Amino acid sequence: MATAIQKYSKHLNATNLINIVSDCFENIKDPRPDKCPIPFGDFPKSAFAMxxxxxxxxxxxxxxxxxxxxxxxLEKMYRVHDGIIPSDSHMSAVIDLIEPADIQKPFKEFFSVIQRSGALKAFKFSCGKLKDYYLMPIDGTGLFHSKNVAVKIAALEIKGNLMNPITII
Structure with a gap:
């Protein structure tokens, strides 16, 4: 019997998900008063590619x-026109103009596709007053941790047979 992800792999693959992001970013209204040669949607698409x-x-x-x-x-996978990457300072300045709701659209689209596929059923969670929520494991400890900031232990880093407490900012 195929899992939900295998059954709906037509929709749950990197190409389709990257296209969802590209479509969402293409539809963001350009708030710049003067149009520049780099299309506005290429800025968030380049940031996503990064x-x-x-x-x-x-x-x-x-x-x-x-x-x-x-x-x-960039041109073929992320649909950035002519594969032109904006400079770091230009990208930063233009991305600051994007409304947070426009950045949330790709996540909502992802979630919708994954939910319709039935792949989220395995993550359904109910406990006490919490009913019909999704439990999603998220781990950023490999990238975002500090040995200098004093907070309660948030995770353990395992190296060989040693478990070292690490802190997360």
Whole structure:
């Protein structure tokens, strides 16, 4: 018997999910008074590509602007027009103009696709007054932790047989 994800894999794949993000970002109204040569939707799509490809910073992503492979991937995978990446300062300034509700649209679309597929049934959670919620495991400890900030222990980092408490900012 196929799982919900296998059954609905037509919709639950990287290409479809990236296209959902691209469509949502294409539909954001351009608030800039003067139109520039880079289409407005390319700014959030480039930022999404940066995060999806796990670049550490805008500056690192910016350093790849002239790389033909990077430009090809941006154009073909993320539907960034002509594969042109805005500079880090330009991207930052334009992305600041985007309303938070417009950034939330891709998440809502993802959630809708995943919910319709039935893949969320395994994460349904009820406890006491909490009824019909989804329990989603999220782990950012590998990227966002500090040994300098004093807070209660939030997680354990396992290295070999040693378990070290780490703190999360």
């Amino acid at each position: 995060m999806h490809q796990r670049n550490d910073s805008l500056l690192e992503f910016d350093s790849k602007r002239t790389d033909p492979i990077q430009r090809h991937n």
